[in-house]
Amino acid sequence: MRILLVDDDELLAQTLADFLISQHYAVDWVTDGEMGWDYAQAATYDLIVLDVNLPQVDGVRLCQQLRQSQYGGPILLLTAKGDSADKVMGLDAGADDYLVKPCTLDELSARIRALLRRPTAIANPLLQWGDLCLNPGTCEVSYRGQPLALSPKEYSLLELFLRHPQQVFSSSVILEHLWSFSEIPGEETVRTHIKRLRRKLKAVGAEQAIDTVYGMGYRLQTLPDSPTAPDPVPVGDQARQAVVSLWETLRAPILKRLSSLEQAVAALQTGPLTDPLRQTAAVDAHKLSGSLGMFGFAEGSRLSQEIERWLATPEEDEDGDQLRSRVEALRQELERSPTAPVTPVSQPVVLPLTPPPGPRLGEPQPPSGPSKVLVLDDDDTILATVQQLLAHWGIQTVILNDPLQLWPTLASELPDLLILDVDMPHLNGIEVCQLLRDDDTWNGLPILFLTAHRHPEVILQLYSAGADDYVGKPFTEPELVTRIFNRIERNRLLQAWRKPSQPLSSGLDGGGEY
Incomplete structure (x- = not known):
């Protein structure tokens, strides 16, 4: 199972990623909402874990964008915001579950397993x-x-x-x-x-x-009958071992954050805190409040939250007595070993979601209505292959081997989707994609890259430029056809959702709604 983790707290996110990898998940981790969107478009994720306070695009809005783009997989919001109004906002945005920091790795793991089970509608976890x-x-x-x-x-x-x-x-x-x-x-x-x-x-x-x-x-292989399996084995021991191992690895950077708080206490002995020192300490306290609970330091998380609030509004405690006592208590708390208690999992609130349109791979089905695809590639073999392949599925295909002829061809053919290669004469595919995304007429045209490039940096460049999808060469017929069908159908659904006056755009544009 593949999970996308979007969190700007590097220490906490690394802890989560390491733990999930130890549970046999494949994990991609990014630090802001725009990169989260790019990655979510670049790959198929079984589950997405989002922080709420993210740079560029916050987690709630990213959740909304993912749902509006027909992402049907489970989304878990993981955040320090625990007010009822925040939970309602997150669930209304399309999240399947809302987990408040601090939490234990046991609870997070159990919630992830529950979310991954849900689409199969199986009561038995085995x-x-x-x-x-x-x-x-x-x-x-x-x-x-x-x-x-x-x-x-x-x-x-x-x-x-x-x-x-x-x-x-x-x-x-x-x-x-x-x-x-x-x-x-x-x-x-x-x-x-x-x-x-x-x-x-x-x-x-x-x-x-x-x-x-x-x-x-x-x-x-199809198997009509399945016998009853033995009862599951408790998960606690394995999770605790993983927690202890992670704590030994991350103890030093966590204590470094604690030192930042102790520096703020020491500075108060000679005068008021400077704004930079106060801001640094507040950031470290906030990150400690979110990460310590993962190791069973519930009291440490509570103390960190109180320290963060003090740094935001010191009120009458200008001499720092309250701050000093809380930081000292936090130091004592972190001197003990992590306990990683197994936290009972409460029943999450679940919103009914419609599965994303389109067939499963291996079962391609054409989108509603006739479709036209424009293929731009300087390789005539690829052009002929794609044209012949798509003809079998009832798709009208227009082929082009010169990027300089793209604009007049777009105007005359009005395609439903554009297929680009990366390496082409005059303009490479990434430059073409960027030009289209900056064009008011064509910035909403679905763009699929068909290329031999497989390096992660190049793939990320494709999506950063505004690509909707990517298929590597050599490709299989069902994969390419299914991705084309899904993108065309998705774009038609988005057009039906939009108001007539709303401009057509692709990706996270920083303004307006999908």
Whole structure:
């Protein structure tokens, strides 16, 4: 399962990312709302975790944008804002759950598992295929009650198939689900992991679990009957070990933040706090209040919140006695070992959401109404291949190999979607994309890049320039066709949502609404 984490508190976010990775999730982490939007458009995420106070675009507005762009996956808001009004605002924006800092890693992990279970409408938290059983809570796999040892990626592959038993996954889509941008390999890696997983399943008698759909990808073999699996194993011990390990790694930078507060106390002995020192201490206190609860320091989080409030409004305590006593108590609190208590999970508030339009990969279905696609690429082979491929699906295709002819061709053909390559003569595809996004007439045209570039930095440049989607060369027919269909249908839905007077735009434009 792949998770996007959007949080500008580097220490807290690194703690969360490390913990989630230890639970066999693939994690991408970004620090502001605009990058969160770019990443959410760049890959398929099973769940998105958002802070509320984010630079560029706040978490509530980003949540709204994601829902308006038809992202149907679960969204968890993780924030220090715990007022009832803040929760209502976050849930009304489209969040599936709202978790207030400080919280424990146990609670966060349990909430994530609950959200990932919800779309499958399965009451039993175990994932089963016949006698094969996967327990997401303990990351354990068994066959007929006997443990089955899998590598982290083999485990993630099996979990992906078990959570989506009817879906066909191409190699590129599997890469999107199970690898982060910083580590994404080639498609041959997927075939290698599939082969190893099949070998281990065959050794215990489950060799028919994974089916190959030739020319399309892989899926779970249909199995009508499933026996009852054993009861799940408690998750507490594994989570506590992960918490202790993370605390040992991050203890030094946390104590550095505490030192910032102690410097503020010392400065009060000689006079009033300077604005820079007060601001730095307030930021550190705020971050401590959010991160300490992850390690079981509930009292530490409470003290940090009180320190933050004091720094914001010192009122009559100008000599700093209250501040001093709270910082000293915080130091004593952090001298003990983390406890990481298992926090009971309350029932989250859930909003009914309509699944995003479009077919599953492997089952392409045309969008409503006739469609026209303009393909700009200096490779005539690619142009001919795409034109022939799309013709089978009833899509009218206009091909172009010179970017200098793009504007008159757009005006004469009025396409529903544009496909660009990166490397082209005169203007590269990224420059073309930027020019279109700056143009009042064409800034809302869906743009899909079809390119051999796979480096994360280049892919991020595509989305930063305003791209809507990306498919790597070589590509499979169902993947390309499905992405084209989904983008065209999504754009038509957005046009239907907009008021006639509202300008057409793409992405997070910093003003107005989708």
